[in-house]
Amino acid sequence: MGMPPILSPEDADRAVLLAAPRGYCAGVDRAVITVEKALDLYGAPVYVRKQIVHNKHVVADLEGRGAIFVEELDEVPAGETVVFSAHGVSPEVHRQAEARSLKTIDATCPLVTKVHHEAKRFANEDYDILLIGHAGHEEVEGTAGEAPEHIQLVQGPDDVAGIVVRDPSRVAWLSQTTLSVDETLETVAAIRERFPELLDPPSDDICYATQNRQLAVKEISAGTDLVIVVGSGNSSNSVRLVEVALEAGAHAAYRVDDASEIDETWLEGVSTVSVTSGASVPEELVNGVLSFLSDRGYPDARAVHSAEESLIFALPPELRRDLKAAGRV
Numbered sequence: 601m602g603m604p605p606i607l608s609p610e611d612a613d614r615a616v617l618l619a620a621p622r623g624y625c626a627g628v629d630r631a632v633i634t635v636e637k638a639l640d641l642y643g644a645p646v647y648v649r650k651q652i653v654h655n656k657h658v659v660a661d662l663e664g665r666g667a668i669f670v671e672e673l674d675e676v677p678a679g680e681t682v683v684f685s686a687h688g689v690s691p692e693v694h695r696q697a698e699a700r701s702l703k704t705i706d707a708t709c710p711l712v713t714k715v716h717h718e719a720k721r722f723a724n725e726d727y728d729i730l731l732i733g734h735a736g737h738e739e740v741e742g743t744a745g746e747a748p749e750h751i752q753l754v755q756g757p758d759d760v761a762g763i764v765v766r767d768p769s770r771v772a773w774l775s776q777t778t779l780s781v782d783e784t785l786e787t788v789a790a791i792r793e794r795f796p797e798l799l800d801p802p803s804d805d806i807c808y809a810t811q812n813r814q815l816a817v818k819e820i821s822a823g824t825d826l827v828i829v830v831g832s833g834n835s836s837n838s839v840r841l842v843e844v845a846l847e848a849g850a851h852a853a854y855r856v857d858d859a860s861e862i863d864e865t866w867l868e869g870v871s872t873v874s875v876t877s878g879a880s881v882p883e884e885l886v887n888g889v890l891s892f893l894s895d896r897g898y899p900d901a902r903a904v905h906s907a908e909e910s911l912i913f914a915l916p917p918e919l920r921r922d923l924k925a926a927g928r929v
């Protein structure tokens with residue numbers, strides 16, 4: 601703990617604003633609980649393809665309890681149980697699992713599954729599908745794998761000029777669930793300028809949690825000296841929160857995995873610090889950042905509410921079935 605902080609006159613103006621909502625979304629919560637319950641029910645090890653959610657602390661914690669994270673299914677011994685991550689997998693991965701007689705539990709977020717269904721429907725209707733997203737992201741790979749012949753990736757407005765389609769009157773767009781809302785609107789506008797008959801997805805692909813966290817970070821960013829976003833570097837929605845904070849008027853914004861990554865110099869001359877976290881971040885990591893600030897003379901955080909969330913997803917049906925059979929529900 602050390603010495604109590606020595607306050608200077610400027611300290612009276614200090615404030616810490618805490619975004620609400622922040623942190624875990626319904627899809628992440630479900631995915632993490634899925635692995636925990638699978639470990640309880642089947643015993644260690646339980647294999648998980650890719651990081652269950654994009655947070656290194658969550659992954660390390662589950663590893664400590666007996667989960668083994670693999671990149672691809674050929675690393676899983678035949679007959680073992682494997683959990684698919686919240687980001688979703690392509691049909692090819694399901695086929696590989698079947699070929700290797702793996703027992704699978706699919707923790708794909710239902711809101712990602714919704715985008716997969718949209719991709720299949722547009723492909724069945726023979727549309728060219730423009731998938732707005734980031735190359736190499738697992739969710740994009742999974743969605744694109746639903747209809748590889750029909751889907752092409754568009755990473756932003758700069759890609760639009762190079763798009764080649766078979767019939768400009770039969771083009772639809774979809775997106776990754778964790779993009780910047782504003783940037784995606786720009787990209788869609790640029791696509792629509794080229795293809796005026798562009799078909800929209802039936803509902804927003806950018807999920808409620810991504811939208812709410814961006815709205816919340818905007819509320820706490822305008823005019824603030826410093827925004828700290830808790831989240832891992834491979835977490836798309838966390839990285840977007842830093843960008844949104846800067847666009848909304850924060851003087852500086854940084855992403856940290858936890859309080860240990862905060863650079864003391866960021867606080868020099870800073871009165872207002874705003875804090876938020878990505879959709880895959882446990883609240884204890886945010887609490888660590890608030891303690892760090894408190895130890896340096898900042899007051900208790902004031903929550904700024906911009907949306908209420910109450911969504912909960914049921915666990916994957918294959919896990920519920922086994923839990924029920926074992927009398928664990």
Ligand code: SF4
Nearest residue numbers: 625627628709777807
């Ligand atoms: S960020 Fe959205 S799409 Fe991703 S797991 Fe959470 S709710 Fe699902």
